[in-house]
Amino acid sequence: MIQIFHLQKTYEGNNIPALSEINLHIQKGEFCYLCGPSGAGKSTLMKILMKMENYNQGQILIQGMNLAKIKESKIPYLRREIGVVFQDFKLLNRKTVFDNIAFPQEVVGKPRNEIKKKTWELLKYIGLAHKKDAYPLRLSGGEQQRVAIARALANDPSILLADEPMGNLDEEISMEIMGLFERANQYGATVLLATHNLSLTRRVMHRKIVLERGKLLAS
Amino acid sequence: MPPFLKQSLKTFAEAAANIRDNKETSLIAIFTISVAITILGLFLLVYFNLNNVLRGLSEKLQLVVYLKDDIQESGLKKVEAMIRDEEKIWKWEYLSKDNALRAFREKLKDKSAILEGLDANPLPASFNIYFKEGYRNYEEIKLLAGKFSAAQGVEDVDYGGGWILRFEAAIFFLKIFITAVGGLLALGLITIISNTVRLSVYSRHDEIEIKKLVGATRWFIQAPFLVEGIIQGMAGVVFYLGVLIIF
Numbered sequence: 001m002i003q004i005f006h007l008q009k010t011y012e013g014n015n016i017p018a019l020s021e022i023n024l025h026i027q028k029g030e031f032c033y034l035c036g037p038s039g040a041g042k043s044t045l046m047k048i049l050m051k052m053e054n055y056n057q058g059q060i061l062i063q064g065m066n067l068a069k070i071k072e073s074k075i076p077y078l079r080r081e082i083g084v085v086f087q088d089f090k091l092l093n094r095k096t097v098f099d100n101i102a103f104p105q106e107v108v109g110k111p112r113n114e115i116k117k118k119t120w121e122l123l124k125y126i127g128l129a130h131k132k133d134a135y136p137l138r139l140s141g142g143e144q145q146r147v148a149i150a151r152a153l154a155n156d157p158s159i160l161l162a163d164e165p166m167g168n169l170d171e172e173i174s175m176e177i178m179g180l181f182e183r184a185n186q187y188g189a190t191v192l193l194a195t196h197n198l199s200l201t202r203r204v205m206h207r208k209i210v211l212e213r214g215k216l217l218a219s
Numbered sequence: 220m221p222p223f224l225k226q227s228l229k230t231f232a233e234a235a236a237n238i239r240d241n242k243e244t245s246l247i248a249i250f251t252i253s254v255a256i257t258i259l260g261l262f263l264l265v266y267f268n269l270n271n272v273l274r275g276l277s278e279k280l281q282l283v284v285y286l287k288d289d290i291q292e293s294g295l296k297k298v299e300a301m302i303r304d305e306e307k308i309w310k311w312e313y314l315s316k317d318n319a320l321r322a323f324r325e326k327l328k329d330k331s332a333i334l335e336g337l338d339a340n341p342l343p344a345s346f347n348i349y350f351k352e353g354y355r356n357y358e359e360i361k362l363l364a365g366k367f368s369a370a371q372g373v374e375d376v377d378y379g380g381g382w383i384l385r386f387e388a389a390i391f392f393l394k395i396f397i398t399a400v401g402g403l404l405a406l407g408l409i410t411i412i413s414n415t416v417r418l419s420v421y422s423r424h425d426e427i428e429i430k431k432l433v434g435a436t437r438w439f440i441q442a443p444f445l446v447e448g449i450i451q452g453m454a455g456v457v458f459y460l461g462v463l464i465i466f
């Protein structure tokens with residue numbers, strides 16, 4: 001569950017706020033699109049939720065945790081609750097597909113055999129079991145995207161943030177990837193998916209949160 | 220295997236893999252560290268040798284108390300007692316008139332013919348006094364010299380006052396110089412090593428960022444670097460020792 005009250009964020013050196021007067025409630029298990037043109041503030045909002053960026057005003061509660069009150073040393077534990085799919089994937093290019101998916105599980109100190117089991121499960125889930133030993137740079141864009149999604153799901157996060165996960169993938173692959181998010185959502189994850197792909201939001205119906213120039217147009 | 224040991228092994232394996240994957244950076248780091256150690260070693264070598272030389276020199280500082288020719292046995296005993304009672308004295312020796320002449324002859328060697336025509340021994344008897352560490356300075360020696368010159372039966376005292384002062388000034392500046400060089404060297408080495416660390420961190424900043432984003436704790440991120448640093452440091456030392464053995 002995500003609750004945002006009167007959020008305002010201005011990047012240092014800018015005079016126009018990237019986000020202003022944002023009030024938003026997302027229920028546990030909801031699937032929401034975050035729409036809006038380039039520069040609307042979609043990435044900014046996701047970075048704030050991850051505590052990758054701070055904000056100037058307002059209150060944010062994630063699973064009841066007050067974001068402003070989380071200590072520096074507790075940030076890793078917040079991030080373990082949130083799986084993120086970045087537009088540029090951010091895979092570890094020197095690790096294999098398998099190790100990329102295993103990695104966040106090692107971070108939380110899961111036992112080795114559980115990591116193996118879960119990683120295999122995810123590899124089958126994204127349909128890349130045959131490429132487990134490949135390195136990310138040898139994969140197509142859609143394959144890398146799927147690895148990024150598997151990694152985001154590896155610790156069964158309660159919240160899944162995806163920043164334009166179909167960036168410039170074609171329609172068919174976009175739908176495949178959309179299916180992965182749908183299933184994660186069915187398993188109970190709250191999904192927030194940033195996109196400016198209007199045909200997608202028309203084909204698969206979900207709640208739409210629309211941002212423009214840092215303001216909430218609709219939710 | 221206990222989890223702690225398992226984690227340590229994993230960290231070690233990761234550090235080793237990182238070194239393998241970043242051969243250039245690691246080699247530069249190892250080379251830098253061995254150069255740094257070499258420079259530090261040379262500096263310490265010079266420093267300790269110089270210290271030894273200085274100590275050797277300061278051990279030679281002496282106060283010579285010349286005695287009058289007509290000094291009585293009791294006067295001699297009194298001066299000797301003064302020396303024995305003096306805390307600051309490290310060691311001393313008594314040189315009788317005869318011994319002084321003999322020593323002088325030895326010094327002149329073949330030129331000792333100059334002394335042939337002498338019918339009386341012109342050299343005075345003396346006490347040669349050396350000082351304990353901490354009292355080998357001008358002020359202390361001058362103080363003692365004053366005390367002895369006032370004693371009965373003492374003809375004169377000699378402690379090379381001007382020479383000691385110059386010696387002390389030289390040591391003073393030498394110490395400042397060495398401290399400055401050492402300080403600069405330490406600063407340089409710290410800069411070099413911290414830059415090497417920064418280089419290795421920078422070459423993997425994307426990896427660090429990703430680790431942070433998936434919720435890795437600070438310790439989890441830093442441990443491999445620490446282990447890597449230790450491995451590189453040891454490799455640097457081994458390299459340095461190798462060079463030492465070859466030359």
Ligand SMILES: Nc1ncnc2c1ncn2[C@@H]1O[C@H](COP(=O)(O)OP(=O)(O)OP(=O)(O)O)[C@@H](O)[C@H]1O
Nearest residue numbers: 011012014018036037038039040041042043044045
């Ligand atoms: N690091 C930054 N420093 C300063 N200004 C920034 C920074 N990041 C974003 N901005 C500004 O904040 C505003 C919102 O940017 P943001 O990246 O959130 O937009 P977005 O909705 O994700 O756009 P896009 O669809 O192009 O990814 C923009 O005007 C942008 O210029």
Ligand SMILES: [Mg+2]
Nearest residue numbers: 042043044163
């Ligand atoms: Mg963006």
